[in-house]
Amino acid sequence: MIQVVAGKKGSGKTKRIIDMANLATKDSKHDIVFIDDDDRYMFDLRHEVRFINASEYDIANDQMFMGMLCGIVAQNFDLGLICIDAFKKLIKNELNTTEWFFQRLEAISQKHDVNFALSISADEDELPEFIKKYVI
Numbered sequence: 001m002i003q004v005v006a007g008k009k010g011s012g013k014t015k016r017i018i019d020m021a022n023l024a025t026k027d028s029k030h031d032i033v034f035i036d037d038d039d040r041y042m043f044d045l046r047h048e049v050r051f052i053n054a055s056e057y058d059i060a061n062d063q064m065f066m067g068m069l070c071g072i073v074a075q076n077f078d079l080g081l082i083c084i085d086a087f088k089k090l091i092k093n094e095l096n097t098t099e100w101f102f103q104r105l106e107a108i109s110q111k112h113d114v115n116f117a118l119s120i121s122a123d124e125d126e127l128p129e130f131i132k133k134y135v136i
Helices: 013-027 062-075 087-091 099-112
Strands: 002-007 031-036 049-053 079-084 115-121
Touching: 002 013, 002 099, 013 031, 013 049, 013 079, 013 115, 062 079, 062 087, 062 099, 087 115, 099 115
Parallel strands: 002 115, 031 049, 031 079, 079 115
Antiparallel strands: none
């Protein structure tokens, strides 16, 4: 399952996705990963959540970010949820070029039984159609 929290800057997307990660630690027996583009919210997460500052890995584009996600999933069979904050900053690409990315996320989600929650800085009506179906 893929869930997208969309909205303009300052609309509470990050708080929602942090709350999702923290709640999942209480409701799930699986591991939770939170990926962000900086360390700003590291201490807002419960200690059970594995925090990753993606900026430490010099990710240049959406393909490199997908490789990172595949590596995370491959190394942990107990993974239940990956939360990705600041998605647009991490992929360094326009959303309308990411249909392949969401298709791949869907395939990974189904094959490995891992859920994804992403925050995207854009109003829902600005999102490409292939992303709108994931908006919560």
